[in-house]
Amino acid sequence: MNDLDLFDEGPAEAAEAAPRGRRGRGSRAENAEANKRRRTVLLVGGLAAVVILGVGVWYGVKSLFGLTSYEDFEGAGESDVVVKVEPGTISQTGQSLLDAGVVASVRAYTAAAAENDAASAVQPGYYVLKTKMSGANAIAGLVRKNARVGEMEIRGGFQLDDVTVASGKTNLGIISLIAKASCAELNGKNTCLTPEQVRTAMEKADLNDMGVPEWAQAEAARTTEPRRRFEGLLMPGKYDVKPGESPENVLRALLATSSGRLQAAGLPKAAEKTGFSAYQLLVMASLVEKEAVKEDFGKIAQVTRNRLAQGMRLQYDSTVNYPLDRPNIRTNGSDRDKAGAYNTYAVQGLPPTPIASPSALAISKAVTPEPSDYLYFVRCDKEGRSCFGKTLDEHKANVREAEARGAY
Incomplete structure (x- = not known):
């Protein structure tokens, strides 16, 4: 046994240790010297660690505050x-x-x-x-x-094609806005797309490949006019168009941004309890956007639902004017007599596509209208507000008052 009885020593070890007597564990002087050496080693090691840590901290501070060297080009650049x-x-x-x-x-x-x-x-x-x-x-x-x-802004009620107003002025449509936003000068070359290039891409592109939301693809594809498939799918707001890209890539990027906005506006999930598809609600919202000022969005949305529920034709002038690229409040007899899928005087139900880009508010009101029994409305003041009626007689009276006020 050793002094602490912790370890057994074999016979050979005991025999070898015995002659040393009390010096087997070393003298006090020797032990003190050994302890001193150990303390010295630990002290030196600790100082070295502190130095290394300090250097690391100093380098980090230098990097954080920009005190280290860095690469930089000289001059105004090349291409x-x-x-x-x-x-x-x-x-x-x-x-x-x-x-x-x-x-x-x-x-x-x-x-x-x-x-x-x-x-x-x-x-x-x-x-x-x-x-x-x-x-x-x-x-x-x-x-x-x-x-x-590449900056571009779409506002509520904008449509794909240019629109000619009563004064003869042409308001740019979304297609022209995209073409304009694509313009830049790169190394002496103009990057502008033409409206025709954008329109062709809309007509021929695969909707899924372009990133059109899945819930909109089937119904948008049914239109007999392929160039109108993208109507209403680009929500109002600001967009960035990268100059130099193909029209297909530009459309993909725009649709990616708009798809997020449509989802934020509630589509397609909000359609689940309405009895309408998400795309039908998008169409309704576009009618609301074109037919009313914001204060009347909820009422117009309810009139739309009421007429559809009773099997009445919508008879909205905005749908007649849509393929004519006119924003007129009223239509004449010859316009209403023209055949076409967007003529809601002649065709039952909703038009095949939206007729403009609806805002988030218009979508919200299409999803949750303002309850009423109204079946008719007419724009009745110069600020654009509408007067509503439950019967045809009420509606005719509202029309006479609107005309007397010079509302349209």
Whole structure:
């Protein structure tokens, strides 16, 4: 046994240890020296760890505050390139520029941004810059006037084709807006798509391949006019069009954005308890958008449902004017006599497609109308509000009053 009776020593070990007597465990001087050496080793090791940790922390601080060296190009750049600035931080914008070959490093951009307050005002979207720009020149390129390209806004009630108003002025439709937004100058070459290219893509493209929501594909495909299949599928709002892309790729990107907006507006889920398909509600919402001002959306939506429920023709002038590309409030007898799927004076039920881009509010009111027994309405003041009637006689009286006020 050893002194603590913890370990048994074999016979050979005991015999060897016995002659040493009390010196078998070392003298006090020897033990003290050994302990001193161990403390010295531990102290040196601890100091080394502190030094290494301190160096790491210092390097991190230097990197965080831009004290390390970084790569940067010199000059205003070489060839034109379209860059998309995504929503996010300045460093994320720097990463986008690095990925596009505009700057040499993220640090080149963020350091320049720290010196230019305008960098914080750069909005998400597409910009034409040049490859191999210095960080400072990249900032200058992003904040210069008209630097951003590809901006487009669709408003509630816009339709695909251009519309000619009573004064003879032409209001651009969505197809023309897309073509216009596709324009940029890249290395001396214009990237503009023509309206005809966009229209052809809408006519011939596969709806599924384009990213049209599954719930809309079958009903949109039934129209006898393929160029109208995309009507109503691009919701109001701002969009970014990448110059230089094919019309098919442009449409895919726009539909991807709009599909998210349609879902946020409640489609297709909101249709489940209405008795209508999501696409039918989209069609109704487009009628509401064209026939009424916002204050009357809920009432017009209910009139639409009431007439459909009673088997009445809708008789909406907006549907007659739609294929004529006119926004007129009223129609004449010859217009109403023209055959066509959109003539709701002659055809029972809803038109085959939406007749415009409905807003989220119009969709909401199509899903949940304002309850009433009204079957008729007429625009009865110059602000666009409507007067409603439950009977034909009430409606005729409202029409006479509207005409007397010069409402239309």
